Amino acid sequence: MNAQLVTARQLGLVSCHDCRLLIDAQQVDTHPHCPRCGAHLHLRKPNSLARTWALVWAALICLVPANLLPMTITTALGTKQADTIMSGVIYFMQSGSWEVATVIFVASIFVPCAKLLILIYLLLSVRFRSAWRPRDRTVLYRLTELVGRWSMVDIYVVTILVALVRLGAVAAIEAGPAAVYFAAVVVITMFAAESFDPRLIWDVVEEDV
Amino acid sequence: MSSHSTSRHRYPQDRLPERATPADAAICASGHRTDPLLIACPNCDLLHRLAPQGDATLLCFRCGAVLYRDKPNSIERGLALTLTALILFVLSNSFPFLAMKSGGLVQETILLTGIRELWNEGMQGLAFLVLLTCVLVPLAQMLGLLYILAPLYGGRPPARHAGRVFRLVQEVAPWGMMEVFLIGVLVALVKLGHMATIVPGVSVFSFAVLIFIMAAAYSSLDPPLLWDRLDLRR
Ligand SMILES: [Zn+2]
Ligand SMILES: [Zn+2]
Ligand SMILES: [Zn+2]
Numbered sequence: 001m002n003a004q005l006v007t008a009r010q011l012g013l014v015s016c017h018d019c020r021l022l023i024d025a026q027q028v029d030t031h032p033h034c035p036r037c038g039a040h041l042h043l044r045k046p047n048s049l050a051r052t053w054a055l056v057w058a059a060l061i062c063l064v065p066a067n068l069l070p071m072t073i074t075t076a077l078g079t080k081q082a083d084t085i086m087s088g089v090i091y092f093m094q095s096g097s098w099e100v101a102t103v104i105f106v107a108s109i110f111v112p113c114a115k116l117l118i119l120i121y122l123l124l125s126v127r128f129r130s131a132w133r134p135r136d137r138t139v140l141y142r143l144t145e146l147v148g149r150w151s152m153v154d155i156y157v158v159t160i161l162v163a164l165v166r167l168g169a170v171a172a173i174e175a176g177p178a179a180v181y182f183a184a185v186v187v188i189t190m191f192a193a194e195s196f197d198p199r200l201i202w203d204v205v206e207e208d209v
Numbered sequence: 210m211s212s213h214s215t216s217r218h219r220y221p222q223d224r225l226p227e228r229a230t231p232a233d234a235a236i237c238a239s240g241h242r243t244d245p246l247l248i249a250c251p252n253c254d255l256l257h258r259l260a261p262q263g264d265a266t267l268l269c270f271r272c273g274a275v276l277y278r279d280k281p282n283s284i285e286r287g288l289a290l291t292l293t294a295l296i297l298f299v300l301s302n303s304f305p306f307l308a309m310k311s312g313g314l315v316q317e318t319i320l321l322t323g324i325r326e327l328w329n330e331g332m333q334g335l336a337f338l339v340l341l342t343c344v345l346v347p348l349a350q351m352l353g354l355l356y357i358l359a360p361l362y363g364g365r366p367p368a369r370h371a372g373r374v375f376r377l378v379q380e381v382a383p384w385g386m387m388e389v390f391l392i393g394v395l396v397a398l399v400k401l402g403h404m405a406t407i408v409p410g411v412s413v414f415s416f417a418v419l420i421f422i423m424a425a426a427y428s429s430l431d432p433p434l435l436w437d438r439l440d441l442r443r
Contacts, residue, residue: 006256008249015249018376019436100399138272156393163323164309202253
């Protein structure tokens with residue numbers, strides 16, 4: 001390894017998660033709080049792998065009802081129509097608004113699935129002590145941190161529809177059970193990305209050199 | 210980037226980070242472990258040294274994470290943008306963002322009534338999530354920034370617990386999702402377009418501006434400078 005590459009851990013330093021102050025690891029053992037900002041200190045996020053796995057599994061389980069159950073139930077002129085996420089996308093494609101179809105597809109189907117697959121890949125790569133392209137894997141991690149929030153679009157659409165279409169006489173839209181599961185997927189994957197510590201990717205590379 | 214040397218609120222010594230050298234390692238090992246010139250990459254733990262000159266965005270040279278970004282006049286800009294955002298926020302939540310005309314009826318909605326409808330429908334969890342991400346978190350961020358920046362702008366010592374408030378502001382940031390909400394409004398516009406006439410209200414526009422102002426306010430902050438000022442040990 002390049003002699004100039006020194007990590008905080010190798011020098012016995014802990015970097016504060018919130019304010020980036022470097023603190024002596026021995027000091028952290030006796031008093032695990034940052035003297036500058038008061039944050040709880042830890043060399044790596046605690047139980048990072050186990051917690052991330054648990055959250056990934058929880059999200060995967062919620063993903064099934066989120067996609068199978070109806071997201072919205074529209075009552076118009078006496079007929080009820082239940083729409084899942086996918087049937088909403090197909091509806092937009094057929095009615096010619098392919099921009100909207102793309103937005104919903106990317107935000108509600110592609111992003112959550114891609115995010116979970118990336119997290120699973122990262123977890124496995126640390127588990128099997130992969131030394132393959134750690135930089136690209138770190139970039140993948142930053143990507144999952146960044147894009148997760150955009151999955152909330154569909155939840156907001158449902159909120160707005162429910163709020164607006166309360167005319168009763170003409171039509172009514174209710175939020176379907178999938179909305180709750182889908183919201184759970186978004187929230188849980190955000191926590192999952194937060195609990196994964198990308199420094200583990202580099203730790204195993206360094207340890208195996 | 211010539212105005213830096215003259216600006217009032219500069220990070221102490223115009224620090225440009227570069228890689229830590231073995232000499233730094235020796236310094237650290239000899240006991241100066243909390244050398245303020247050293248920072249560790251949050252994504253890969255690699256140590257970098259902040260050098261005393263230059264304008265900069267420094268990326269970790271091993272994993273590419275942003276380690277440091279030069280933010281001129283961060284306190285003035287941050288405060289001005291936060292105040293603007295707060296005014297826009299009040300506007301956005303007082304006026305309807307969409308009106309729907311169908312038959313002879315006009316249905317208007319402001320954000321909070323939408324949340325109330327969800328709540329009344331028995332979806333309290335969802336209602337709370339929308340309230341949290343579109344109202345409470347952005348509001349908390351703005352008020353928090355105001356609390357931190359106002360005394361610093363006036364040249365006074367930081368407010369009580371300002372460090373803790375800043376930590377909270379940073380921690381809740383991922384949960385503020387106003388820009389995502391705006392996309393939701395646009396999608397809803399298209400979706401309802403075939404059922405009725407939908408008219409975007411004042412609030413959609415103030416919301417759109419608010420999102421940019423909020424993003425600008427947040428990115429004008431200079432966390433290393435703020436942490437230097439808000440140090441709990443002082
Ligand atoms: Zn700290
Ligand atoms: Zn902790
Ligand atoms: Zn790095």
